[in-house]
Amino acid sequence: MRYDYRYCPNCATELRHVESEEDGGAKMRLRCPACAFAHWNNPTPVLAAVIECTDRDNRVFLARNAAWAGRMFALVTGFMEAGETPEEGIRREVKEETALEVSALSLIGVWDFQRMNQLIVAYHVQAAGEIRLSPELAEYRLFRPEEVRCWRAGTGYALAQWLRSRGHEPQFIELPVRS
Numbered sequence: 001m002r003y004d005y006r007y008c009p010n011c012a013t014e015l016r017h018v019e020s021e022e023d024g025g026a027k028m029r030l031r032c033p034a035c036a037f038a039h040w041n042n043p044t045p046v047l048a049a050v051i052e053c054t055d056r057d058n059r060v061f062l063a064r065n066a067a068w069a070g071r072m073f074a075l076v077t078g079f080m081e082a083g084e085t086p087e088e089g090i091r092r093e094v095k096e097e098t099a100l101e102v103s104a105l106s107l108i109g110v111w112d113f114q115r116m117n118q119l120i121v122a123y124h125v126q127a128a129g130e131i132r133l134s135p136e137l138a139e140y141r142l143f144r145p146e147e148v149r150c151w152r153a154g155t156g157y158a159l160a161q162w163l164r165s166r167g168h169e170p171q172f173i174e175l176p177v178r179s
């Protein structure tokens with residue numbers, strides 16, 4: 001479910017699309033006609049984990065989200081929260097969603113995911129322990145790196161880059177285009 005802003009969160013006046021001069025020139029945005037509020041609509045940071053299970057033959061943990069229709073397995077992701085560093089956030093997400101204990105993590109990179117107006121911040125996470133899925137995840141599978149198939153979107157590119165860093169040329173699956 002996605003929501004659009006309709007009212008100013010500062011003064012509750014109805015927002016309007018108003019063109020205004022900014023540093024980069026005139027820009028149309030949702031703005032409040034009564035106070036200075038502008039809805040910038042900045043991308044939301046989403047943390048993603050390529051989890052390598054160090055106690056399971058270094059297999060890659062991918063999970064299927066309970067809200068998805070198909071049998072697509074993907075990275076563990078979650079929104080970064082206020083008051084935490086990205087590293088703290090990805091440790092929290094991995095713990096919450098899988099119960100795995102993280103022993104090491106390193107940044108893979110940062111990707112745009114414009115369809116969802118998100119910024120993907122992807123980590124390689126080494127983890128071990130008993131797996132207990134949160135209700136958000138329907139099932140998981142453990143893949144050898146050479147079995148993994150990537151997808152052409154933010155987290156899929158992160159997975160591909162990690163595979164390349166391990167000497168595996170990533171293979172992509174083509175998903176139906178979504179607008």
Ligand SMILES: [Zn+2]
Pocket residue numbers: 008009010011012013032033034035036037
């Ligand atoms: Zn206002």
